[in-house]
Structures are given as structure tokens and as C-alpha cells.
Amino acid sequence: GNSVTQMEGPVTLSEEAFLTINCTYTATGYPSLFWYVQYPGEGLQLLLKATKADDKGSNKGFEATYRKETTSFHLEKGSVQVSDSAVYFCALSLNTNAGKSTFGDGTTLTVKP
């Protein structure tokens, strides 16, 4: 079956620190990979995505590279801000899934000033 494993949280960083949240996956097929972010009191929203091997998704200073050989899609940001405090979900989707994604457990990030 399909599954996503995320680095356990919570993660607490100081402002301007470097962020990495690890994500690995297993899939029966060739998935698209996503990072979603959930700010307090809100639903999930797409942060970035990649659809094929070696693609790099990027948005708002966050990056993740689709690594087929290691089945990974780690999220990175060079300098986090307090406003980045949120829950981050790694996800995969296959064209056979009728639009559904498989989500990781989420990683809570708190950035302190």
C-alpha cells in the first residue's frame, strides 16, 4: 500500500535557524509528492509539490526535492520566521487514487523570536 512517514515533532527553532523536516514514502506506482501547511485555526493549504524524480518544488523560501532513489521528499528552509509556525504535512498522490492523497502524521513547527 501507500504510506508517508514524517519526522516526528514537535520541532522548535529560533528565528533565522535552518529547517529540515524529513519525509519518506512508499507507493505502488509513481506518485506526485506534496507538502501542505496548516496554520493555526485553518485548513490545509498546498505549500509546494513535485511530480517527477529530481523535480524541486519551492514556495515562500521552502524547498523540497523529489528523490526517487531514496523515496524521500525532505522539506527545507534556510531561515525560518515566526510566521512559519504551523503544522506541516507531507503527502503523496497517485493518478489512480481519484484525487485522494495519503498524508503523513504532520510535524508541528514552532519558531521563537
Add this chain to the structure above:
Amino acid sequence: SAVISQKPSRDICQRGTSLTIQCQVDSQVTMMFWYRQQPGQSLTLIATANQGSEATYESGFVIDKFPISRPNLTFSTLTVSNMSPEDSSIYLCSVGGAKNIQYFGAGTRLSVL
């Protein structure tokens, strides 16, 4: 993209009562998804709702407890029936978009006393 309006945004309910959550999308979509997100945990898919057919429920969720309506391509409701404190959670509506991206409502925060 899709804009999803979900209501109520939060509610406090008494044990044994039922609550109906509404989800309105700004465009016509085939699939709508209902998730439960318990505090500090990931998303659990409750069911997939297709217009004009019975919803498809995931293991552990039954229609008597979580009846779903899907009267047209832009609207769905989820009812949480005969509630108990264990039903306290965030309920999220989602739709699938192009390139397998999912769009989410802001969620309904339910507390059952």
C-alpha cells in the same frame, strides 16, 4: 484552484445530539472528501462523496454514524450522529483539483460535552 466554505467553523454540542456540517465549493467537482483530524494527529479519511451516488466509507466509519449528502456538484454535508465526547475533533472538507492537488475548507472544530 478551489475555494471551499465550510460551516459552522466551530460548535459545542451535547452528548447524544447530531451536528450537520456544510461544505460549499466555488466550482463543480466530482469528488469531495471528508476527513477527521484529532488534536495533534494527522488526517483520517472518513468518506468520499460522489454526486448522485452513495458515499464510500473508509474502514471504521459507517453511514449510520456519519451520513453524507451530495445533492449537486458544489455542495455536501456530513452529519455526526448521536455524538459522544470521542467525536470531539476537527472535521475537514476537501476536494481534488488539477494535478492531484487537494483543497481544504477551514474546518469545523467540534467539542462534545
